[in-house]
Amino acid sequence: MSTAVAAGVARIPGSKSITNRALLLAAAARGTSRLRSPLVSDDTVAFRHGVEALGAQVWEADGDWWVTGLGAGPSGTTSVWCEDAGTAARFLPVLAAAGQGDVLFDGSAQLRARPLGPLTEALRLLGVDVVPGPDGGLPLMVRGRGLAGGEVRLDSSTSSQYLTGLLLSAPLARAPLTVHARDLVSGPYIDMTLALMRRFGADVEERDGTFRVRPDGYTATDLAVEPDASTASYFFAAAAVTGSTVTVPGLGIGSLQGDLRFLEVLARTGAQVRLTVDGAEVTGTGRLHGGFTVDMGDISDTFMTLAAVAPLADAPITITGIGHARLKESDRIAAVAQNLRALGIAVDEGPDRITVRPGVPVPARIACRRDHRIAMAFSVLGLRAPGLTFDDPACVSKTFPGFHEELARLFG
Template identity: 40%
Template sequence: MTESSVHPALWPAPHASGAVDATVTVPGSKSVTNRALVLASLAAEPGWLRRPLRSRDTLLMAQALRAMGVGIEEMVSSSSAVQGGPDATGEAWRIIPAGLHGPATIDVGNAGTVMRFLPPVATLADGPVHFDGDPRSYERPLNGVIDALRALGARIDDGGRGALPLTVHGGGALDGGPVAIDASSSSQFVSALLLSGPRFNQGVEVRHTGSALPSMPHIRMTVDMLRAVGAQVDEPETGGEPNVWRVSPSALLGRDLTIEPDLSNAQPFLAAALVTGGRVTVPDWPERTTQPGDALREIFTAMGGSCELTERGLTFTGSGRIHGIDVDLSEVGELTPGIAAVAALADSPSTLSGVAHLRLHETDRLAALTKEINELGGDVTETADGLRIRPRPLHGGVFHTYDDHRMATAGSVIGLAVPGVEIENVSTTAKTLPDFPDMWTGMLGA
């Protein structure tokens, strides 16, 4: 059965008939899974990933690493699933590092982590590694990684585009050392160099020279995960030089890592509690995390809900009212579509700022949100670095997604409160949240 036959081009977004009351188990974090795959592949010994996310982005990462020689074995453990052990979802991946090699061809899809994290890895391969992807991937910035790798001694053919498609001519090693980059368009430029840095002969020193860095929690995630596998990292937040990260050359340890739930993917379900005045519990919400999605606790509380974090997980409860918000989302930009959807249903205006970089994501998210919410009767205006949202009564219509998973989930949130909303290509949610349509209808008891 084809994907389109399972979820037709226009999916009628379910309309909530009352307050939601559900427990929703969210799959593992894409950001953690893909970083863990890279680090485990560069380790000096085998490792395990438990509860990994299986989605388009993570499967593309695994496929790419396999193409360069890494062994990745997918295993199902029915006994641990019954017992509720560390891989209670019944799935674990065994990562077996090997000598990286080419020739290899890698499909990045439209995954920022794959297109940016793997060219540094490819410099360590013995032979050429060619990168290609979806048409939109050609438009996404990659120059920060390309220019940095060239400065560190890599040979890369990109036709002068500073973007995909490109070929990295791996020499089996890279000198590394100090490099300056402008990562203001994507924090992934920094993370990409840091993740492979321990395997460079001189390590790496990354100096950001541009304007404010977006999505700093993702860099903190990279640093924490590097330290967890034995790397030595000096960073600004632990007394280092501002905007400079240093990773020393070292062997990396193989670890047994359980992947946290993806807190950003929990957003539409928490939003459902807020929009319907209901209650949603997300099990296994971590007490401490570097995931940007953890900011939802504070943001959605300010918009009219309340939350409680217990050993069971996070329970979020809506009050029956939604308030507008004035918020700087520069560190948590990926949450913008879901917040904009809720703000369009609020009782007062909202201003979302600090997210100009979203124009370079899977689609131009600021333009897309403005167009789609306004076509449902909304009043959204783009600003230099965000959105201004004045709530108005909305009506049904087609909500286009532009092959962007977070647009699809944002439209679904609006559909809870607005009858007749149809989501174009809801299956694009498979990028990071497989089975979203079934999870969404299941939450509503359908």
């Protein structure tokens, strides 16, 4: 067993999930909110431009974002370009429906390919006039006439973002809204949504998959954005495979992010994990233990981190519960399997699972599929597997423009 050496303190940017939810909440609130240390990346800038197009005022000072909200839904005719940001395409149309005016949402070809059907169907059932594109997604026209409230059943089996979209704007409705979420995946993201809504003053209750929101609006607040737990997973895994110690301050006990549970998975591989109120620390041995099966359905954004380094383990690792990951920026199960096979690694995959067997990776070019998480996950493997190159290393700018530089600073 190798002796761990200190790699240092990882400089992890703010959470994308918290930043974009907080942007919408601040845009809908009465007054001016302060978002401390938000993530600045392709996705969050696209979301910021979206709330600005809907009428909120956003400005930056000393690294923080200040948002003067509308106190209601937006008004007037406009358009929102969502870039590649799935959260913008799934959260902002509900905000537009709560207002008065026609809003056209569109985005990149990659985003147009991502589904919106469960959300648009729920909006129709609530009386909203929505016109999706020819494939059922973007471009999407929302003719806002205010949200009436009421009761709706929502298919949540492929993404929790549809439910989050409905919940975030529900306090702006004319009457209480009740949502019955069927087959909910990625539940920790809903816990995050509810916690942030309450920070902005919402009255929301949940019991057995049914959510009730009162139409009391939002009040501006001061919110510190945590470091992104999904992004931190790459640096925690890097510590494990290089026999180093990495610390991430500000991401500890009490975090709003379910993806911090990746530490529990990493501990199963033999890494030493320490979690305090002040942050998280991982110490690796440079060797990984395998021979287990783990359900990562609730933390599916981190399954690629484990799968990419699994060839370094001493026995196969099987990851289950991740079928909805096929509907993300790419078919992530297929993308991981394709790249591992290109590296000479034996992989078995099914509709909602992947098994990775130990092996010695050969040099190969990683096909990123314009998916930031593919590039970041395989960059960690590259710390132990010489000869990995990437067809689109810059795609990490979606959530962490400085990723490669930070990884090199700590482990180069």
